[in-house]
Amino acid sequence: MKLHQLDLNLLLAFDALMTQGSVTRASEALFISQPAMSHSLGRLRTFFGDPLLVRTPQGMLPTPRAQRLHLGVQQVLRLLEQQLSDEEEFEPRHSKRRFVLCTTDYVECVLIPPLISRLKKLAPGVTIEIRILRDSLPEAELASGEIDLVLGFDEYMQVPGYLGKETWLTEPLAGLVRATRELPEERITLAQLTQMPHVFHSPLGTSEASLDKFLQSQGLSRTISVNSQSYMSAAAIVSQSDHLLVLPRKVAELLAEHWPLKSLPLPADVPDYHLNCVWHPVHAQQPALVWLKELMKELVNQHPS
Numbered sequence: 001m002k003l004h005q006l007d008l009n010l011l012l013a014f015d016a017l018m019t020q021g022s023v024t025r026a027s028e029a030l031f032i033s034q035p036a037m038s039h040s041l042g043r044l045r046t047f048f049g050d051p052l053l054v055r056t057p058q059g060m061l062p063t064p065r066a067q068r069l070h071l072g073v074q075q076v077l078r079l080l081e082q083q084l085s086d087e088e089e090f091e092p093r094h095s096k097r098r099f100v101l102c103t104t105d106y107v108e109c110v111l112i113p114p115l116i117s118r119l120k121k122l123a124p125g126v127t128i129e130i131r132i133l134r135d136s137l138p139e140a141e142l143a144s145g146e147i148d149l150v151l152g153f154d155e156y157m158q159v160p161g162y163l164g165k166e167t168w169l170t171e172p173l174a175g176l177v178r179a180t181r182e183l184p185e186e187r188i189t190l191a192q193l194t195q196m197p198h199v200f201h202s203p204l205g206t207s208e209a210s211l212d213k214f215l216q217s218q219g220l221s222r223t224i225s226v227n228s229q230s231y232m233s234a235a236a237i238v239s240q241s242d243h244l245l246v247l248p249r250k251v252a253e254l255l256a257e258h259w260p261l262k263s264l265p266l267p268a269d270v271p272d273y274h275l276n277c278v279w280h281p282v283h284a285q286q287p288a289l290v291w292l293k294e295l296m297k298e299l300v301n302q303h304p305s
Contacts (some may be wrong), residue, residue, distance in 0.1 A: 006047055011073050013040035017053055018070045021060050090287035092123035097288050102131045102138055103151040105231055106275070110250045111151075114299050122295070133157065142280040148289055150278040153248075154210070159278055168300050169275035172265070173211065174252035176238050176245040179260040187265045188244065190218070196244040197225040201234045210271055211246055235259045248273050275300075 016026035017037070027037035045052055052066040062070070090097075101107070108130060119126050131138075133152045137159065141147040150157070151168075159165050175188035183192070193215065200209070215221055225243060228234040235255045238245045245252075252263040277296070283289055 007043070010040055010044050010047070011077060013037060014044055014052070014066075015070070015073055015077055017041060017044075017060075018062055018066060018073075021053075023060070090291050092126065092291060094125070095123055095288070096125045096127075097123075098127045098129060099149075099288075099292055100129045100131060100147045101149050101151060102133050102141070102147045103149075104133050104153065106153070106248055106251055107151045109231065109254055110248075111296065111299060114302075115296060118295060118299065137163075137278070139163070139280075142278070143282060145280075145283055148279070148283070149293070151275065152278075153273045153275055157276075157278070159276065162281065164279045164281055164284055166277050166297075167274050168277050168297055171248040171250060171273040171275060173246055173270055173273065174249040175264045175266055176235065176247065176252050176255060176261050177243075177264065178239055178241065179256075179262050181242065181262075183264070188267070190220070190267050192244070193246075193266070194220050194222055197223050197242070199226045199228055199234045199237050199243045199245045200224040201231060201245060201247050202227055202229060209246075210273070214269075214271055231255065235261060 012030060013026065016029045017023065020026040020029055023037050023041065024034055027034045030037070041053065048065065048069070050065040051063055052069075053060040053062055101112075112128065112130065116128065119128070131147065133150060137150060137157045138147050139160070142150065142163065153171075175193075177183070177188075193211075202209070212222065226234075226237055228237065231247070231251060234245050234247075236259070237243060239259050239261055246266065249263065249265075255261055256263045277293065279289065279293070
């Protein structure tokens with residue numbers, strides 16, 4: 001007996017016949033004609049070499065072979081239905097789902113705290129794992145589902161066209177200086193960008209940022225005295241020196257609240273950062289992932305730049 005010789009639609013007919021115990025009722029259950037159901041029963045009898053259902057004064061009764069077959073056929077049909085149907089709706093309040101986000105320390109500082117606060121109310125069983133985005137996009141981990149989302153700025157990652165990508169946030173840059181540092185204007189001028197020594201915050205270990213490309217377009221450059229991969233160490237250095245730290249405005253304001261620092265605007269033509277969310281199209285329709293993306297975008301919109 002070869003499975004490839006069996007029309008799988010006959011399994012639906014067999015289940016209906018066994019469940020209804022009547023050709024007429026089985027045909028009505030599957031919305032086909034009675035002759036078509038009778039034809040299906042004939043094909044089933046031929047394939048299995050067994051009468052399967054026998055007409056008696058008490059109605060059509062299954063043979064022992066049919067009874068043994070029916071449980072397995074029902075399980076197969078149920079499994080197929082589950083696999084082919086839409087994914088079950090995600091229920092945040094009852095979920096124990098662990099989401100893995102690969103991102104920069106900007107997102108850790110600015111977006112993760114309000115996300116955790118919201119999850120406590122909406123999905124107390126959901127957990128978040130943070131992995132730091134390195135110098136290459138984790139494409140294999142996105143494809144396998146090991147990582148759910150990648151969040152990072154344009155300058156940190158080149159995103160292949162086959163991946164899903166949305167820009168969630170446009171963030172101006174700001175300059176952090178020591179709180180007691182006196183400057184002619186309460187802003188950072190283009191001249192000061194080139195004259196002041198910089199602490200370069202480089203979470204991925206890169207040697208230049210979008211600011212450097214902007215300065216190069218103006219025929220200028222800056223002096224980087226210290227390269228740091230941590231916001232905290234960079235802030236500590238600036239709080240005790242005459243250095244300048246350029247970073248996204250929200251993080252600058254956050255650090256200025258906790259350190260003896262002040263955040264100052266940069267020249268208006270310095271380009272903004274663009275925070276992108278990246279995912280793999282294979283997992284794009286997962287209800288849990290759709291829910292998390294929408295929740296995080298809502299949090300971003302509640303704290304516009």
